[in-house]
Amino acid sequence: MATNAEIAARFEEFADLLEADDVEYKPRAYRRAADNIRAHPSPIADRVAEGDREVLEEIDGVGDAISSKIVEYVETGEIEELAELRADLPIDIADITRVEGVGPKTAGTLYRELDVRTLDDLERAAETGEIQEIKGFGPKTEENILDNVEFARQVGQRQLLGEARPLADDVLAFLASLEAVDRCEVAGSIRRFRATIGDVDVLVAAADPEAVVSSFVAWDSVDGEIESGPEKASVRVGEIRVDLRVVQPAEFGSALQYFTGSKDHNVRLRNYAIDRDMKLNEYGAFDVSETQRASGSDEDAGDGGRRVGERVAGDTEASMYDALGLSWIPPELREDRGEIAAAEAGELPDLLEREDVRGDLHSHTEWSDGNASIEAMVEAAEDRGYDYFGIADHAEGPGIVGGMGLSDTEILEQVEAIREVDAASGIDVFAGIEANVDAEGEIDLGDEVIDALDVIVASTHSALDQDAETATDRLIRAIENPAVDVLGHPSGRLLNERSGLEFDASALGRAAAEHDTALEVNSNPRRLDLWGSAVQAALEEGAPIAVNTDAHQPSTLEYVRWGVHTARRGWAEADDVINTWELTELRAFLH
Template identity: 80%
Template sequence: MATNAEIAGRFEEFADLLEADDVEYKPRAYRRAAENIRAHPVPIADRIEAGDEEVLEEIDGVGDAISSKIVEYVDTGAIEELEDLHAELPIDIADITRIEGVGPKTAGKLYRELGIETLDDLEDAAEAGEIQEIKGFGPKTEENIRENLEFAREVGQRHLLGEGRPLADDVLGFLEGLEAVERCEVAGSIRRWRETIGDVDVLVGTNAGEDVIDAFTDWDSVDSEIESGPEKASVRVGEVRVDLRVVVPEEFGSALQYFTGSKDHNVTLRNYAIDRGMKLNEYGAFDVSGVDDADGGQRIGDRVAGETEEGMYESLGLPWIPPELREDRGEIEAAANDALPDLITREDIHGDLHTHTEWSDGNTSIEAMVEAAADLGYEFYGVADHAEGPGIVGGMGLSDTEILEQVEQIREVAAAVDIEVLAGIEANVDAAGEIGLTEEVIDALDVIVASPHSALDQDAETATDRLVTAVENRAVDVLGHPSGRMLNERSGLEFDGTALGRAAAEHDTALEVNANPRRLDLWGSAVQAALEEGAPISINTDAHQPSTLEYMRWGVHTARRGWAEPADVINTWDLEKLREFLH
């Protein structure tokens, strides 16, 4: 069964090959469709196989032509037009474009000039000195390709947000210490807090751009310089590429808005501006209502904003839109109608309900975890070690007897501290949706988190039924990491997010945003789908040691990407309301 990610991958491949073939416009349309297909909360293939092709009408950027190709792929496992394109351009496009500086157009040119189809072909040509002979390439390009071949072979995946953002914070800390830097901020997908990132984008406002770039490329943390010029530079820090762009301070706001993206958000915003006689770009917001040729240059018309990002939106009569929302999922319309959500913040969180101790696979004691939670200023804290069940590595799950013994110890710890300590368990959602706890254990506990850990290759219909069965169980308070995915490792379950959200709302079961940066499960669009059905959300760290309680940062921003407000998240409620919810 084709997953949404698999279908999206075909259109990403389509876009790259079309771009390699010098086709204009179409690649961008395919990339937008791919992104929306990947993020769609409902398994598309299941709906199509059930005869419901109307699901395709729900996906932004998917028109008749792309819809027919999706149906063709679901029905046959192939897209004839893509196969024909492969025959014309037999390039391992994904592999070759992992080389720094080699995009689809370059890959197409390398194929046409030298017949390069694979990374091995590319390495042979580079070693033979053939690439530098191509017009527009040269020795430096060839050397760059040769130096990056090993890296391209090793890295086929994006970096986790939890890996990239700390590096971004370090970059910002370094740049903020430079006298010439007036303003700096991250941009791109990392500022939108996507769960994985391609690289770290940083923007600086300065009147001494070359001085900043020189200092940046000389930074002690830099392992290698990829390229540098008067306005931008790229370096590698460890395995992560960091791209710096410098602009004059008066254009910092417009550049920040432009380079934060997403592309789809920016396109919709620019069209919104055009309808109002305005032009937006990285240099500012321009009133072009009295200009005959608004496309005659980047700085045509009267510049009315650009120094601040807030001003860019204000120039259109809109409030500032938080970066997490800028995915073209209705945020501009909401802003125009004064209906943007009042997004949850880290300060709104009063506690954590899903954590582990040395009783199962955690690394420390109940006392140490509780003390760390108290140090964070939490009002309540839930211990939820693993129960026995399939998928628990190393047999670390607790038996019924051990659970009851742990409850007694939790009560003893709770009596000696000011923070409210809740006795919980992470039960296993088996392949049929059952949790396998006895009534005696259920009655002894304050909170039950139920999570899938095995049988993660079920088809979407079966997976949805399984998860719905779990949330309908009267004992289950929180459905933990619903898909079971591990970013860059396994995709986990696909399920109907709308159906799951509806069931969770009907049965007062919270759906978890697991804040572990390897999970971030639920994710933004799935949170949004759940909230639209009225489902409550719980943000938990799944912490296995005190330091990982700080994972809450990633969970909060992921919930923000799903338009979550404080009242939507049970971790923000006062203890009395939470106790009532926890049955």
């Protein structure tokens, strides 16, 4: 059955093709609907298939026309009008628009002028100098396309964590319901909560592997079987590949450690084991002090030499680390960034938990580009048990699409509205703004506005092609601004769409620590910005962190899950994150 993300992707494709065809207004409506479909808390396709059409009425921006298309897609797997658009504009629109600077309108022009349909066509046209000959284009545009085509190819093969992990949770729930299944867990990069993943890896412990495989490939959510065997299978669910591996219960822990990775972590751990006359693999931990056959490598296939020595661990994952005298290392840390040495020294961090988060300092409402009122957003935050909540709509500035940023006058009007909601709410509501960091690192807010606000998040939305040195200086200038409380999504990246700014995260961390400015981990699954290694570098310099959702409607407050795990990948503890602090401590920081 189609996932919400898959349905949303169809309407995003609709919007892109319409925009490429120079259609006005409709693309924006389809994109808004796509955002709300993706964020809807229940599986839309399942409810529609069961005859529950009322679910479509719950989705903001989904009227009769879009509802009928959703129903058509759920029932047939296709939307006739979208198929006609594809025939009229036979462009790999998703691939082409992943190239930074190439939007749908540009893609449409390149198709009409040069018959560019694919990334390969685009690259050839740029290499031969044809693009700069088109009116409105030039050598710089052509050079930018050449510089970014390869990046677009790479990201096109990976799924967003926020789209793949919910599917993985569904897979786990299904497998856990099977009588033959003893234990199950995700593995690979999705268990380590990487920002993007190649496919969903699932590990199962069962005495009867064939029964599990048979049930798995017959699961009604499966859209196609790729391959299957006695102990493993690969299927397609929507647009995502799911790989299942079944192992014997006694080897579940060792297999889980092995297949979780990362490769660098496992190599380091195996070498650590070799130095202690131990051998690690997916079958267990073996004491090989009495044999000369320990190699610690992956060269053996099957069982050939891989169960040599006395097996001392493997039924649980923790036992694999314990056998080496190490504390269990959380999956998010397994990237070979010092975690094994920290485990040996007993210095692993007490990682941030979702329950530690007391509030959110960066959210949007219908005053700018959000889809809900101030009251609705605050009510949703209160329902989550938060102690405080910040509204930070967009201020005017470069990079804000459609002129949806607020002027100083409008900001002051919104502050009054927020104060009224605050007075009636059971939690503390902060009046904030998301100001724009211009190319020089300045923000454009009047003194009266700055004085009226509780929190200022400053973010980059334009000039995202600066070199690393220029970008670092620009961001540090924003951090040093005494009005700025939080540097929002520092790189400005959009996963699978644009790479954003490169910068020295350690330098940002030093500046943030010195000027009491928090660096944001933006939890939107399309951003996850800062990311793990950047968070770790900043924390090593003493920087405070804020884990915010950048929510544009109540349901996307749930994005905090992705932000928490991203911060964990950066070794963040609760005290490192300002929105885990008590209200009085946080207010002191913001002032």
